[in-house]
Amino acid sequence: MEATTMQSLTFQRQRIETALEQGRIQDAIAILLTLHPADRADVFEELDEPERRTLLAHLDIATIADLLEEMEDEEAAETAEEIPTERLAEVLDEMEPDEAADLLGDLPPEQAAEALAEMEDADEVRPLLLYPDETAGGLMTTTYVALRRQTTAAQAIDFLRQISDRAEIPFYLFVVDKERRLVGVVDLRDLLAVSPDTVMEDIMDPDVIYVTAGTDQEEVARVMVKYDLAALPVVDAKKRLVGVITYDDIVDVLEEEATEDIYHLASVSDEDLDPESPVLEQIKGRLPWLYLNTLTALFASWVISHFEDIIAQAAVLALFQSVVAGQGGNTASQNVAMTVRAIALGKISPRALLRALWRQFVTGLMLGVLVGVVVGIGVYFWRGNLYLSLVLALALIGNLSVGSIVGVLVPLALEAVGIDPALASSILVTAVTDASGFFIFLTLAAHFLSKIMGA
Amino acid sequence: MEATTMQSLTFQRQRIETALEQGRIQDAIAILLTLHPADRADVFEELDEPERRTLLAHLDIATIADLLEEMEDEEAAETAEEIPTERLAEVLDEMEPDEAADLLGDLPPEQAAEALAEMEDADEVRPLLLYPDETAGGLMTTTYVALRRQTTAAQAIDFLRQISDRAEIPFYLFVVDKERRLVGVVDLRDLLAVSPDTVMEDIMDPDVIYVTAGTDQEEVARVMVKYDLAALPVVDAKKRLVGVITYDDIVDVLEEEATEDIYHLASVSDEDLDPESPVLEQIKGRLPWLYLNTLTALFASWVISHFEDIIAQAAVLALFQSVVAGQGGNTASQNVAMTVRAIALGKISPRALLRALWRQFVTGLMLGVLVGVVVGIGVYFWRGNLYLSLVLALALIGNLSVGSIVGVLVPLALEAVGIDPALASSILVTAVTDASGFFIFLTLAAHFLSKIMGA
Numbered sequence: 075m076e077a078t079t080m081q082s083l084t085f086q087r088q089r090i091e092t093a094l095e096q097g098r099i100q101d102a103i104a105i106l107l108t109l110h111p112a113d114r115a116d117v118f119e120e121l122d123e124p125e126r127r128t129l130l131a132h133l134d135i136a137t138i139a140d141l142l143e144e145m146e147d148e149e150a151a152e153t154a155e156e157i158p159t160e161r162l163a164e165v166l167d168e169m170e171p172d173e174a175a176d177l178l179g180d181l182p183p184e185q186a187a188e189a190l191a192e193m194e195d196a197d198e199v200r201p202l203l204l205y206p207d208e209t210a211g212g213l214m215t216t217t218y219v220a221l222r223r224q225t226t227a228a229q230a231i232d233f234l235r236q237i238s239d240r241a242e243i244p245f246y247l248f249v250v251d252k253e254r255r256l257v258g259v260v261d262l263r264d265l266l267a268v269s270p271d272t273v274m275e276d277i278m279d280p281d282v283i284y285v286t287a288g289t290d291q292e293e294v295a296r297v298m299v300k301y302d303l304a305a306l307p308v309v310d311a312k313k314r315l316v317g318v319i320t321y322d323d324i325v326d327v328l329e330e331e332a333t334e335d336i337y338h339l340a341s342v343s344d345e346d347l348d349p350e351s352p353v354l355e356q357i358k359g360r361l362p363w364l365y366l367n368t369l370t371a372l373f374a375s376w377v378i379s380h381f382e383d384i385i386a387q388a389a390v391l392a393l394f395q396s397v398v399a400g401q402g403g404n405t406a407s408q409n410v411a412m413t414v415r416a417i418a419l420g421k422i423s424p425r426a427l428l429r430a431l432w433r434q435f436v437t438g439l440m441l442g443v444l445v446g447v448v449v450g451i452g453v454y455f456w457r458g459n460l461y462l463s464l465v466l467a468l469a470l471i472g473n474l475s476v477g478s479i480v481g482v483l484v485p486l487a488l489e490a491v492g493i494d495p496a497l498a499s500s501i502l503v504t505a506v507t508d509a510s511g512f513f514i515f516l517t518l519a520a521h522f523l524s525k526i527m528g529a
Numbered sequence: 530m531e532a533t534t535m536q537s538l539t540f541q542r543q544r545i546e547t548a549l550e551q552g553r554i555q556d557a558i559a560i561l562l563t564l565h566p567a568d569r570a571d572v573f574e575e576l577d578e579p580e581r582r583t584l585l586a587h588l589d590i591a592t593i594a595d596l597l598e599e600m601e602d603e604e605a606a607e608t609a610e611e612i613p614t615e616r617l618a619e620v621l622d623e624m625e626p627d628e629a630a631d632l633l634g635d636l637p638p639e640q641a642a643e644a645l646a647e648m649e650d651a652d653e654v655r656p657l658l659l660y661p662d663e664t665a666g667g668l669m670t671t672t673y674v675a676l677r678r679q680t681t682a683a684q685a686i687d688f689l690r691q692i693s694d695r696a697e698i699p700f701y702l703f704v705v706d707k708e709r710r711l712v713g714v715v716d717l718r719d720l721l722a723v724s725p726d727t728v729m730e731d732i733m734d735p736d737v738i739y740v741t742a743g744t745d746q747e748e749v750a751r752v753m754v755k756y757d758l759a760a761l762p763v764v765d766a767k768k769r770l771v772g773v774i775t776y777d778d779i780v781d782v783l784e785e786e787a788t789e790d791i792y793h794l795a796s797v798s799d800e801d802l803d804p805e806s807p808v809l810e811q812i813k814g815r816l817p818w819l820y821l822n823t824l825t826a827l828f829a830s831w832v833i834s835h836f837e838d839i840i841a842q843a844a845v846l847a848l849f850q851s852v853v854a855g856q857g858g859n860t861a862s863q864n865v866a867m868t869v870r871a872i873a874l875g876k877i878s879p880r881a882l883l884r885a886l887w888r889q890f891v892t893g894l895m896l897g898v899l900v901g902v903v904v905g906i907g908v909y910f911w912r913g914n915l916y917l918s919l920v921l922a923l924a925l926i927g928n929l930s931v932g933s934i935v936g937v938l939v940p941l942a943l944e945a946v947g948i949d950p951a952l953a954s955s956i957l958v959t960a961v962t963d964a965s966g967f968f969i970f971l972t973l974a975a976h977f978l979s980k981i982m983g984a
Contacts, residue, residue, distance in 0.1 A: 350885045440808065
């Protein structure tokens with residue numbers, strides 16, 4: 075089938091709503107079940123509270139498990155809270171252990187404890203609860219296949235056939251020694267290509283790339299992307315295999331990390347916020363950064379205050395001071411974005427650093443000249459004062475050069491001292507370009523004050 | 530092995546450089562070959578021009594092919610340009626068809642044509658050259674396995690064994706009818722679990738999700754992420770199978786799209802730029818947006834010009850006008866980031882729109898009060914003028930409310946009319962918050978002018 079469009083999903087949702095209104099619950103369920111599980115979650119999330127509750131009461135355990143796996147974390151938790159504990163335990167048993175662990179982590183602690191106590195497969199899930207969400211341990215699943223060096227291909231295939239009715243066969247199998255220490259990886263496709271009596275030791279790749287359970291998810295993603303891995307084994311401090319991370323988890327991590335960078339660059343510190351988030355959460359994630367920004371803005375006001383009597387004599391300066399400060403800030407923001415992204419993608423090398431700085435200085439200078447000259451000419455036609463235009467052009471050249479340099483230097487320096495460059499750069503950089511913009515422009519203007527007055 | 534660290538790669542690079550300096554070329558190659566192909570590319574990219582050339586002349590075809598596949602697109606093209614055409618053709622034959630097509634697309638047209646003419650597997654690559662880079666056709670590979678409905682599991686496994694020494698066995702096999710139209714997909718793992726005489730028709734999933742060759746890569750990524758697909762078949766207008774996209778290509782797309790959004794939000798329109806890019810390219814990708822920004826800044830100057838005589842009477846206003854404009858802009862930027870991201874991740878639903886707008890209005894108002902009161906009190910202690918503080922606080926409340934609303938409305942409106950919200954929002958939104966900030970503050974100030982003068 076062609077991938078579903080938003081329109082067709084809206085249509086299906088309306089059909090379900092109509093069926094529910096008319097009390098035809100089984101019809102509503104039938105429509106829902108014709109959809110792909112991912113689409114079911116989309117439709118379900120759009121239904122009203124009472125409609126969801128009706129459906130939940132009538133769906134079977136496996137379908138609810140699928141639904142919760144596909145839903146956004148927060149929505150899944152809200153939905154799970156509505157399910158009676160006993161039934162929830164059955165649903166959790168049906169879910170993939172890593173998904174079940176994530177859901178349990180998002181539930182109120184008492185409900186999570188009760189559900190866990192009633193679960194049959196609690197042992198698969200419990201170890202996963204020990205690791206923070208954003209580490210390799212929090213991403214991994216405990217359902218993997220570990221074989222021994224002397225296992226033959228025939229035995230391995232036989233084993234896979236046995237588990238195939240209750241679990242998905244993985245694309246990669248791991249080989250461990252008698253202490254469960256990871257010693258190799260076997261590609262399922264190689265299993266197919268060899269004779270049945272070949273032992274794992276002969277077809278495994280002993281140079282298996284792994285991470286430890288505490289590794290940060292950003293590093294996990296970097297490793298999997300760099301080495302094009304579909305599955306990455308996770309080991310404990312003694313190199314014993316404890317879980318496996320699969321490529322689909324990495325996609326989520328990449329999206330999370332991109333969201334984080336985009337939000338941080340715009341001074342939003344809570345990555346879970348979206349335009350619909352409750353007001354109080356929004357204020358919590360945004361106000362601290364607005365206060366910090368305000369502080370730097372007031373610092374810029376203080377810089378201007380030294381030129382108050384000059385502005386009183388030539389109020390025209392108040393018209394253009396922000397142009398100089400603002401364009402320096404825009405130039406800097408361009409560089410901050412490029413530098414933060416280069417850091418995130420591991421594309422900036424120490425060797426290239428000096429070259430980058432030099433190029434940004436030249437770029438800033440040239441952008442300054444190109445913007446400065448055009449603004450100077452434009453303002454000359456507007457106000458007819460050559461000195462005002464000259465001061466404006468020079469100040470733009472100066473401040474765009476400053477902006478270009480700090481736009482690269484600040485994120486690199488923050489990264490070097492271990493502060494997230496995406497979150498702190500914008501504020502620091504704007505503080506510099508505002509202050510320097512006002513200072514350069516008003517200092518130059520003070521110098522030519524008599525020629526500018528009355529412009 | 531544990532994932533390699535930057536430090537250990539630097540060490541290996543230095544060993545290679547030393548070996549090359551001392552003329553021990555085979556030693557240098559030996560060190561390079563101990564590394565994972567992805568790490569080799571990292572090390573190679575950091576070497577100097579002459580060092581690279583020496584290595585290239587001595588590496589074997591297969592190693593060069595691996596190297597080019599792992600390198601960044603631009604660096605790979607630069608490297609390939611150095612290779613004599615005949616040798617390059619052999620390297621291209623050794624590469625995956627989709628990677629070879631990408632590389633050919635980045636080479637100077639004459640060199641690409643010559644290399645293609647000398648290639649043995651040109652037929653696998655040529656069709657891929659027809660599709661733009663950023664479409665499904667540009668992402669797909671032509672090396673896939675297509676079977677017929679009546680093929681048995683034993684025949685399929687036999688076929689896979691035969692191809693396994695010259696190509697990688699794929700995780701998913703596709704089933705086509707006699708017109709090569711896609712009719713189903715078979716998971717390699719299911720092939721293992723069934724009896725040898727089972728036919729494909731019985732184990733295939735007929736509800737296979739596909740895209741057409743012209744589909745934009747952003748949509749391709751959305752589909753693969755949503756449905757957790759490791760491989761997505763690509764069909765032509767007649768539903769004939771023409772290629773397959775694998776999950777590793779999607780990771781690159783996701784990173785590209787995130788880079789694009791981050792750059793666009795910062796008014797950088799060329800996603801290939803990085804801090805090291807040549808000056809002229811930087812200016813091309815950045816200057817147009819700075820000019821546009823300058824235009825809106827001058828519009829704001831024009832707004833201020835209507836209050837010039839008021840500023841002449843109370844120059845203190847020039848100190849604080851930018852605080853009002855700037856904080857409105859910051860609030861708006863926070864909302865632009867959240868809204869653009871929600872659009873990109875498909876997280877904004879028409880149903881939730883009104884709720885989002887209302888919440889953002891309340892949030893903006895409350896942020897305005899919280900910032901306004903603090904700034905008002907702070908400025909009172911600094912300047913000791915109650916009316917100045919009052920005007921400042923009221924203007925902040927007004928402008929943060931405006932900023933919050935336009936920060937959601939503008940990107941949504943741009944998206945609705947088909948303009949990239951990431952690229953155009955920042956400029957439009959800043960134009961509004963600057964103009965409204967200056968206008969609200971100076972209008973209020975004009976009203977209380979006699980009380981503010983001499984502050």
